[in-house]
Amino acid sequence: MADFIGKTIGRYHILEQLGEGGMAMVFKAYDTRLEREVALKVIRRGAFAPELLEEVLKRFEREAKSLARMSHPSIVKVHDFGEHEGAPYLVLEYLPGGTLKRLLGKPLPWQEAVRLLLPVARGLAYAHQRGILHRDIKPANILITENGEPMLSDFGIAKILEGDQATSLTSSGMAVGTPEYMAPEQWKGQTLPQSDIYSMGIVLYEMLTGRKPYSADTPAAILIKQATEALPRPSQFGIDLPESVEFLLIKALEKDPAFRFQDMNAFVAALERLLDPDTLYTGKTTSAAAAPPIPAPVPSTASWPAASPSRSIQAPPSQPRLSQTGSLPKPKSGLGWLAGSMGGAAILCLVALVGVFVVWRLVLRPLASPPGAGQPSPNFPQEGTLPAEVSDARGVKMRLVPGGPFQMGNGRDEHTVELPPFYMDQYEVTNRQYADCVREGACQPPLRVNSATHSSYYEAPDFADSPVVWVNWAMASAYCEWRGARLPTEAAWEKAARGTEGRPYPWGAGIDRHLANYGLFEGDLLPVGRYEDGQSAYGIYDLSGNAWEWVSSLNYPYPYRPNDGRESPTEIGKRILRGGSWRSEPEFLYTYFRYEADQTTADLDIGFRCAKPAEWP
Numbered sequence: 001m002a003d004f005i006g007k008t009i010g011r012y013h014i015l016e017q018l019g020e021g022g023m024a025m026v027f028k029a030y031d032t033r034l035e036r037e038v039a040l041k042v043i044r045r046g047a048f049a050p051e052l053l054e055e056v057l058k059r060f061e062r063e064a065k066s067l068a069r070m071s072h073p074s075i076v077k078v079h080d081f082g083e084h085e086g087a088p089y090l091v092l093e094y095l096p097g098g099t100l101k102r103l104l105g106k107p108l109p110w111q112e113a114v115r116l117l118l119p120v121a122r123g124l125a126y127a128h129q130r131g132i133l134h135r136d137i138k139p140a141n142i143l144i145t146e147n148g149e150p151m152l153s154d155f156g157i158a159k160i161l162e163g164d165q166a167t168s169l170t171s172s173g174m175a176v177g178t179p180e181y182m183a184p185e186q187w188k189g190q191t192l193p194q195s196d197i198y199s200m201g202i203v204l205y206e207m208l209t210g211r212k213p214y215s216a217d218t219p220a221a222i223l224i225k226q227a228t229e230a231l232p233r234p235s236q237f238g239i240d241l242p243e244s245v246e247f248l249l250i251k252a253l254e255k256d257p258a259f260r261f262q263d264m265n266a267f268v269a270a271l272e273r274l275l276d277p278d279t280l281y282t283g284k285t286t287s288a289a290a291a292p293p294i295p296a297p298v299p300s301t302a303s304w305p306a307a308s309p310s311r312s313i314q315a316p317p318s319q320p321r322l323s324q325t326g327s328l329p330k331p332k333s334g335l336g337w338l339a340g341s342m343g344g345a346a347i348l349c350l351v352a353l354v355g356v357f358v359v360w361r362l363v364l365r366p367l368a369s370p371p372g373a374g375q376p377s378p379n380f381p382q383e384g385t386l387p388a389e390v391s392d393a394r395g396v397k398m399r400l401v402p403g404g405p406f407q408m409g410n411g412r413d414e415h416t417v418e419l420p421p422f423y424m425d426q427y428e429v430t431n432r433q434y435a436d437c438v439r440e441g442a443c444q445p446p447l448r449v450n451s452a453t454h455s456s457y458y459e460a461p462d463f464a465d466s467p468v469v470w471v472n473w474a475m476a477s478a479y480c481e482w483r484g485a486r487l488p489t490e491a492a493w494e495k496a497a498r499g500t501e502g503r504p505y506p507w508g509a510g511i512d513r514h515l516a517n518y519g520l521f522e523g524d525l526l527p528v529g530r531y532e533d534g535q536s537a538y539g540i541y542d543l544s545g546n547a548w549e550w551v552s553s554l555n556y557p558y559p560y561r562p563n564d565g566r567e568s569p570t571e572i573g574k575r576i577l578r579g580g581s582w583r584s585e586p587e588f589l590y591t592y593f594r595y596e597a598d599q600t601t602a603d604l605d606i607g608f609r610c611a612k613p614a615e616w617p
Helices: 050-068 110-129 157-162 184-188 193-209 219-228 243-252 264-274 334-342 344-368 431-439 473-482 490-498
Strands: 012-020 024-031 036-043 078-084 087-093 142-144 150-152 389-391 397-401 404-408 415-419 422-425 548-554 574-578 594-598 611-613
Touching: 012 036, 050 078, 050 087, 110 150, 110 193, 110 264, 184 193, 184 219, 193 243, 193 264, 243 264, 397 490, 404 490, 415 490, 422 490, 431 473, 473 548, 490 548, 490 574, 490 611
Parallel strands: none
Antiparallel strands: 012 024, 024 036, 036 087, 078 087, 142 150, 389 397, 397 422, 404 415, 422 611, 548 574, 574 594
C-alpha cells in the first residue's frame, strides 16, 4: 500500500501512511486547492465483492453526504469523498495527536478515563439523535487533538460495507466490526443504538484495566468467551474502583441490549454523575442535604426508544426493558447469543444446560431450601381468626406475621426474640403512595428526585410503582404515622424476612439473583413485587434486594443486651437499615445483614415499609 505515497488522488497529494486496518488504509495528504493537510481514508476494494462495486459507491455517496452534515466538536469532520480506481475514499479532518490506542496498555486513573470518554459519548449522542450509528467504536477510531481532546472518527464505514437487510456488501458475508469491541447482537448482523453503548463500555474497561475483557486468537474464540463467561471484575486485576464506576461498566456491558442504558443520553448522564463528587457512590451512604441537581442530558430526537426531551431522562412506554405490567423479562443466557451465532453445536449445549437447570429447580433446589420457600408456608399459625392479608385505610396491602418466638441474628449473635402478631406492608412504599402523603401535606417531598440511571424518578409516571427513595428516617416515620402505622422494629423486620426457619434469604438458603434485585443485577430499582418467587414465607416481597429499608430501631450493639454495660443507644444516635439493595454484593445480602446510618441520611437506594401490631384497629 506504500504505492500510494507520492501519488495524487483528485486534488489530494499523498504524503505518508498513518495506519491501516481490515477495511481501510489511512494516509496523510495535502489538499492542493485549500492548501491544508487532511486525512485520506481509502476503503479496500477487497472488503466487498467486485460485482457489488456500483452498489457500494452509491451507498458510500449517500452515507458520506450524511456524515458531512454532522457538526460536533467531538466528531471528526468529513470534508469530501470520492472514488479512485473503484476504491471509495473519504477526506477527513487531520489530527496530529494520534489515537487513543497509544495511551492504552496500562490502567488509567478512572477520573482521567471518564473525562476522556465523556466528549466521545456526547458526540455519539448527537449522532444517534440524527439516526446515525457508529458500529465500529474502538480506541483506534478515537483520535486525539493537539490539545489532548478526543474526537471520534470512522462514522458510517461499517454501515457502508454491511449493506441493507437483504444484501451484505462484505465478501465474507459476516458482520462488520472489530471482534473485541463488538456487541453480542452484532455477531448476528444486528446493530442497535445499544451496540455503540456496549463498544463504549469495552473501551472504558480497557482504559481502566489496561486490557480488554474478552480476548482470544480468533473471532470465534472471542465470541465463545463473550457468550459464556461473566464480565471479569476489574478488582481481580488489582484495580480499585468506586462501586458506581463498576456499576456503569456492568450495565453498559450487559449481553442483552435491553438491559444496557436505554440510550446514549442515559450513558452520558451516568458518566457525568461519576465526575460529580456529590453523587459519586463510593460504597458508603451519603447525606443529601446539599446535593446539586443531576446534569440535564442532551434531548433525544431519534426514532428508536429514547429519552424524553425534557430536563430529565425518563423510560418511554416503548422501552423494551419493562412490559405494560411492570415486569422485567429475564435476561437471555449468554448461550442464547452463542446459539444464534454459531448454530447447532451451541443449541445442543443449551439443551443440556436446560436439562441440568430443570433437575436443579425441581429436584435438588427443593432439597436444599427450607419448605415453603417462595410462598406463604401452611405451617405458620394464623393467630385464630386474624386474616392473612388486610388493606389499611389508605388501601395499602399488609401481610400477617404470626406471633411467637424466633431465633434472631446469626452465629454468635443469635438469640431468641418473642413477638406478638403484626402486619407488615407486602411491598416497599412506592413513589405513588408517598406522593399521596405529600399532596395531603403530611409528608415532605423526597430530598432528590433522581434514581441511579434516571434524572427524573420520583416525578416520572413510569416509576410510580417503584420504591420511593431519598427519604430520611424522620420522613419515613412521618409517612407511616400518616397511615396509622409505624416503621417496623429491627426484630419485626427480620422475622418477616426469615420466618422461624432461620433461612438466610426470604426464599430459602441459596443465593439466586433471579429471585431478587441485588448485586448490580438490574442496574436500578424496579417496581415492587417484581420477583414473584422471591417473597418471604409470609408473602412479603423485596425483603432482600431493591431498596435498603429503614427500621425504627436505634443502632444497639447487635444483639443488644440492656445490662451489658455498653454505650446507650440514645448516645449513639444512629438508626438501622436492613435488607440490602440492588447495589450490594451478594455475600452481604443475608437478611440478618444490617447497616447503620445517621437518621438524617437519605440516598438513592434507601426506602422503607410500614408495620402495625395485629391488635390495632
